[in-house]
Each structure stands twice: as C-alpha cells, then as structure tokens.
Amino acid sequence: MSYLEKLLDGVEVEWKPLGNVFDIFAGGDVPKEALSEIETKEFNIPILSNGIDKKSLYGWTNIPKIKKPSLTISARGTIGWTSYRDKPFFPIVRLLVLTPKVELNPKFAYYYMKTIEDKYNVPQNGIPQLTKPMVKDISFPIPCPENPKKSLEIQQKIVAILDSFTELTAELTAELTAELTARKLQYSHYREKLLICDDRKVEWKTLGEVAIYSKERISSEKLDEKNYVGVDNLLQNREGKTISTHVPQSGNSTKFNKNDILIGNIRPYLKKIWFADCFGGTNGDVLVIHPTDKNISSRFLYQILADDSFFEYNMQHAKGAKMPRGNKDKILEYRIPIPPMEEQNRIVSILDKFDTLTTSISEGLPKEIELRKKQYEYYRDLLLTFKQQNV
Numbered sequence: 001m002s003y004l005e006k007l008l009d010g011v012e013v014e015w016k017p018l019g020n021v022f023d024i025f026a027g028g029d030v031p032k033e034a035l036s037e038i039e040t041k042e043f044n045i046p047i048l049s050n051g052i053d054k055k056s057l058y059g060w061t062n063i064p065k066i067k068k069p070s071l072t073i074s075a076r077g078t079i080g081w082t083s084y085r086d087k088p089f090f091p092i093v094r095l096l097v098l099t100p101k102v103e104l105n106p107k108f109a110y111y112y113m114k115t116i117e118d119k120y121n122v123p124q125n126g127i128p129q130l131t132k133p134m135v136k137d138i139s140f141p142i143p144c145p146e147n148p149k150k151s152l153e154i155q156q157k158i159v160a161i162l163d164s165f166t167e168l169t170a171e172l173t174a175e176l177t178a179e180l181t182a183r184k185l186q187y188s189h190y191r192e193k194l195l196i197c198d199d200r201k202v203e204w205k206t207l208g209e210v211a212i213y214s215k216e217r218i219s220s221e222k223l224d225e226k227n228y229v230g231v232d233n234l235l236q237n238r239e240g241k242t243i244s245t246h247v248p249q250s251g252n253s254t255k256f257n258k259n260d261i262l263i264g265n266i267r268p269y270l271k272k273i274w275f276a277d278c279f280g281g282t283n284g285d286v287l288v289i290h291p292t293d294k295n296i297s298s299r300f301l302y303q304i305l306a307d308d309s310f311f312e313y314n315m316q317h318a319k320g321a322k323m324p325r326g327n328k329d330k331i332l333e334y335r336i337p338i339p340p341m342e343e344q345n346r347i348v349s350i351l352d353k354f355d356t357l358t359t360s361i362s363e364g365l366p367k368e369i370e371l372r373k374k375q376y377e378y379y380r381d382l383l384l385t386f387k388q389q390n391v
Contacts, residue, residue, distance in 0.1 A: 019136030027091035208332030227280030253281030
C-alpha cells in the first residue's frame, strides 16, 4: 500500500469507456473443413495459429490477422476469460478482440481486465454470450491522462510488479503441486500395502453381506445446498463433495445418514465417493451404501470402496458405453476383507491422515495452493483499484 500510494501520489485517474480505448470486434467465422487447423490447447479457446497458410482458410477473407499485442475475451463458454496475445494470430468465433487505439501498455490493460472477468452482466436467456455492446461502455482507468509519458511509466511499474508476482506465484504453485503429486503417489503406495490383507487373518464377505442400499426416503423440505448430494456435486478422484446448485423443491429423495457411503454411479472411472458426515438426500444417480455388519467399521468400508481396485471392478461390470453406469447387483458382489477391528482402526487412522493431507479442501496442500492463488488475486486487485473520479 505504501509503495502504491507513492506511485500514484497526486496522480489523477481518468475513467474512459472501453470503446474509447480499444477497437473491439468479434472473431470471424471459419468453415468446418478448417477446424483441424484450430489450436485449442490454451483455455480451449479456438485461435487459428500463427503459421497457417491463408489457403487453408478455404477462401475466407473476413478474418483479419492481428499483428500487435491485443486482448481476447471469451464470448461463450467460460464467458469473460481474458487472454493476452503478443504474437500475431487469426481470431475466430466465440472471441471478442480488443486492440488498443490509444497509447497504452496492453499488459496493464490485460491485468485490469482480469479483475473484472467474472463481473460481466450476461443475459441468461437463450445461449449466454458476451457481445461488443455489453463491453464497450465498461469504465477503464487511465492514470495520469494529462501526461502520457508518466502514465506509461506508471502502467509499466504496475505491470512489472504483477509480472514478477505472477512468476513467483507460478513457481510456488508448481512446487506445491509437485509436492501434492508426490504425496498422492505415496498415499497410493500405502493404500495398496495397507489394504492387502493376509487371508489367514481376515474374513471375506461380499459387500451385500455387510451393507445394503438405502431404502429410506426424505422430504425435499429437509434438504438444502449442504445436505443434498447429486452426482454433479460429488467431486472426482475421491475428493468429497461441494455444495449443490440443484436442490429439489418438491417430492422425496433417497435418504442417507451419517457414516453412510455415497458413490457416483455414472462414469465410475471418475471415482466419485463421499463418506457422509451428516444426514441428507440424493437421487438415483448416486448409490447410498449403508453398513449393516457390526464387525466392519464404516470408515474402513469407505477406504475399501475408495480404493482403485473397487473402481476398476465397477468399470468392468458397468453398463453402457458413452455414459457407463455401475451395475448395482454386481457392486454388491464385490468382495470385502474384514480384519480384526483393532487392525481396521489402525489402517483407517493412517489412511485418514493421508486423506487430510492430500484431498481435504480446508487442510493440507490443496488449501495452501488455493491460498497462494487468492493472495495473488488480492495484490493484483489492490494494484488495480483506483478511485473513480471521472466515469
């Protein structure tokens, strides 16, 4: 804050409509025959790559080649996603292109537009899309407008800070991600070792002998975003669940109780599973496994069903090709090892610690990565927050 106050000490900030600062236009159309030439690696936004021969555009000449640094904004899909382009490119459909028409540091503009990319007022009727009229009147800050040289110096200093912070954040995130990957591999190793049971010390039963599918029902009046679990808000790779955005407003749902195990029954390879910490409801796309055998710990059963071996078994017997579903009868035939309760508790204690470290949203490395991202966004927004004196 001290540095920013000195940087902007006594400096006026003029707010201009985006259309006065940039030429704004939508990308052109490309025939289907040219789709193989489309680059989709970055953000899944189609951009015709720099090296394409114009003949490959099949006679289409309405796509201008942008040669100077510009911004692109996704007009459909992930609406508002802003990218900085410093190499020549051909923009096509689903993009708005902003090229500066005043003296301006385009990287400064990029960083500012990133702060508002989730704030566009896009109508939700029909196919949501961003259009030029929706963005041309957005206010854009120009520091020190009466002195273009000083304005560019200020912009460059802000860009230099954010470039450095972006690089630092990327390095820290990469280190944390590498650490998380290593921990997950370590976790998988221990899971495999711990869950291989000595046949002389365990009893084997089928899942159907130690648990049942829930047959209870619960009224929609008792459900909310926190205790309704659909397949859409179960997270992949055993990472639990998030809040629901599709809570039923009427009728009854399948009830689950605390310590039940919920498994996404669509596309079993996604490994969607959650150990319930409350009561709630779900639909037919989620299986509710209710333990019934007192000789097996609910948490131990969860760890058995969260193992890759179960999901591989589930996929082997799944029905359907495009949208495979688990075979409920075959799932109940899955064989479960039941060691003594003391051994179950020991295994659960070890695996739960790894769970907390590697997959918890509120603890461990995933939280640290999220904090780094939020820290970066906080300082970026701080650097690019100006008092609106003239709008």
